[in-house]
Amino acid sequence: MNDAPSPVPPLPGWRHVYSGKVRDLYEPDGSVVGVALRDRHGDVVLVVASDRVSAYDHVLSTPIPDKGAVLTALSLWWFEQLADLVPNHVVTTDVPVAVAGRAMVCRRLEMIPVECVARGYLTGSGLAEYRNAGEVTGIELPAGLVDGSRLPEPIFTPATKAALGEHDENVRFSVVVDTVGPAVAEQLRDLTLAVYARAEAVARERGVILADTKLEFGTDPATGDLTLGDEVLTPDSSRFWPADAWEPGRAQPSFDKQFVRDWLTSPASGWDRASDVPPPPLPPDVVARTRDRYLEAYERLTGRALDL
Structure with a gap:
């Protein structure tokens, strides 16, 4: 079962066309901005990483602050590390101010x-x-x-x-x-x-x-x-x-939404995973610990702090 993502904001020059569990896609509209983008870059889409978090096939009602910024910044960093191995779809990070830091203009593949x-x-x-x-x-x-x-x-x-x-x-x-x-x-x-x-x-x-x-x-x-x-x-x-x-023979601690999954399946959440009832809102401490884990992943891998 999947819960519908929350509504996305309008962006000047772009028309919303799709929402996934985490990302929202826009294409240039017929405005001057949209025409200019197509003239410069060809067929492109705007990929926006939200702060939504999913678990067990549900998009949760509670976002993880700055998660979208981490996903975007880390992807951009890795695309640079891999540029000699394989081309990537990124065209520019010159995006609307409302989604700056969490969006990329990409070639449509x-x-x-x-x-x-x-x-x-x-x-x-x-x-x-x-x-x-x-x-x-x-x-x-x-x-x-x-x-x-x-x-x-x-x-x-x-x-x-x-x-x-x-x-x-x-x-x-x-x-x-x-x-x-x-x-x-x-x-x-x-x-x-x-x-x-x-x-x-x-x-x-x-x-x-x-x-x-x-x-x-x-x-x-x-x-x-x-x-x-x-x-x-x-x-x-x-x-x-x-x-x-790292210790083989058990589940490993990980740099992801482990705290979310653990809480949802614990008695504290009161949620029955086998039911059709959506998961409850996440408590503040689970949100904070999950946010810290995403930021730690970025900082340990890139060797720098994320400018938020």
Whole structure:
């Protein structure tokens, strides 16, 4: 079940066209501003990261202050670190004042209908598959692995994109081949693993483990090149763990909305996850601790404080 995102504000020169769990998309309108943008950059969209937070297929009623700014700033930083590996969709951060710091003007891509996931550690849905069959998306793994185990080498474990409010479904590589053809499938796999390898090394230097990450690619209509889109290597799309607390065999502390999930499933929330009732508002201490965790992820990875 998914709860509808809250209304989005109008922005001069832009027309709202879509809201996801966290992001709102706008396209240039017919105004002078919109025409000028199209003339300068071609077909573009404005991607705005809100402070909304989702958990267990619900968009919660309580936002996490500055979360959208963290997601945007961290994505921009990673796009810079990866620029020599793969092109990205960012055109400019010259955006309306109302969304400054949390928005990017991006090229409109023809998105590939595959979630490109790289895993270097075993946890989450990959751990569930491994416990059931000793493999993840058809890739056999050694016996004896536990929650948080480092894999012998990173693996590409794609998923099909689900509708808003639904779960993505892990699939074998052969499904990607059937979906986009062998050449593009191999390129997606190779790019995903190359991005993971670069990011894992960067994070490790900063005392952070990148357990896994989800990437989205599209084709740039102007060049035909596979291009990295959406967000990249944020706490919403990746699992980051503090290296000094890594201990295989248990759930790892993480730089994300762990406090939100833990509170929702605790007796204190009074919420029944199996019901159709939306989750209750988050208490202030959970909001504050979650905000601090997102900011800490940005600061530890980039080595600088976020200018809010």
